[in-house]
Amino acid sequence: MTNKMKEAVIVVDYQNDFANPETGSLYVNSWEKIAESINEIVYETKKRGWIIISSRELHPAGHISFASNFIWKEPITDAFARWEAPTEKNFITLDEINSGKIQIAPKADFTMEELKAYIESQENKMDAVWPDHCVENTFWAEFYKDFDSKMVDIEIKKGFESNSHPYSAFGWKTLDEKKTTLDIIKDYWIKIVKVVGLATEYCDIATAIDAKKYGFEVEFIKKATAWVDPSATIEALNKMRENWIKIVE
Numbered sequence: 001m002t003n004k005m006k007e008a009v010i011v012v013d014y015q016n017d018f019a020n021p022e023t024g025s026l027y028v029n030s031w032e033k034i035a036e037s038i039n040e041i042v043y044e045t046k047k048r049g050w051i052i053i054s055s056r057e058l059h060p061a062g063h064i065s066f067a068s069n070f071i072w073k074e075p076i077t078d079a080f081a082r083w084e085a086p087t088e089k090n091f092i093t094l095d096e097i098n099s100g101k102i103q104i105a106p107k108a109d110f111t112m113e114e115l116k117a118y119i120e121s122q123e124n125k126m127d128a129v130w131p132d133h134c135v136e137n138t139f140w141a142e143f144y145k146d147f148d149s150k151m152v153d154i155e156i157k158k159g160f161e162s163n164s165h166p167y168s169a170f171g172w173k174t175l176d177e178k179k180t181t182l183d184i185i186k187d188y189w190i191k192i193v194k195v196v197g198l199a200t201e202y203c204d205i206a207t208a209i210d211a212k213k214y215g216f217e218v219e220f221i222k223k224a225t226a227w228v229d230p231s232a233t234i235e236a237l238n239k240m241r242e243n244w245i246k247i248v249e
């Protein structure tokens with residue numbers, strides 16, 4: 001441990017299911033192309049002696065975010081693929097839970113009470129459902145090959161419990177589960193957190209806003225990130241600016 005450390009880059013979820021154009025279940029157009037910009041900022045930061053943190057989703061197969069763990073639900077990405085607006089099939093809402101309309105599939109590894117508590121914890125009392133993705137101990141959960149993951153100093157895993165789907169890389173744990181992201185950042189006396197990786201209006205913004213909330217200076221490095229939906233991204237960028245997060249082009 002040293003008190004000389006001042007900056008950290010957090011590389012958010014740059015995994016095969018997101019960035020691999022051949023096999024990613026949540027791959028969106030051109031997400032593999034930001035690898036070069038991620039590496040660039042990682043090398044530059046590393047050269048100056050600061051640290052690289054990476055988060056990965058490592059979901060159990062019975063995870064709460066998978067459409068396959070519900071009866072009559074469909075991954076939101078299926079709607080995107082058809083260029084259609086998402087429908088109630090693509091979300092779980094508190095109203096549906098309260099009216100007894102939600103059915104959990106047999107392979108699910110969470111209870112209706114846990115589902116209710118999770119959806120209640122969400123800002124809009126609802127959450128999207130996704131295709132199975134980043135299942136622990138599979139190729140799809142590994143880093144995408146073009147990211148130079150040898151440079152990572154500390155790995156954070158998120159979403160490893162079946163009953164929640166955290167978007168932010170904060171509050172989650174090192175692989176040995178001994179420390180949280182926040183512990184690490186405090187250990188290294190970090191003042192500036194730079195956010196790169198996927199995706200802008202989901203995990204990147206959640207990570208950036210949490211970092212700000214914990215009192216760090218936060219930079220969102222736009223060229224080393226990518227989005228799902230361009231209009232939601234404009235909103236996300238505005239929200240980050242309102243929260244005094246510096247957007248670096």
Ligand SMILES: [Zn+2]
Binds near residue numbers: 059159165
């Ligand atoms: Zn996930």
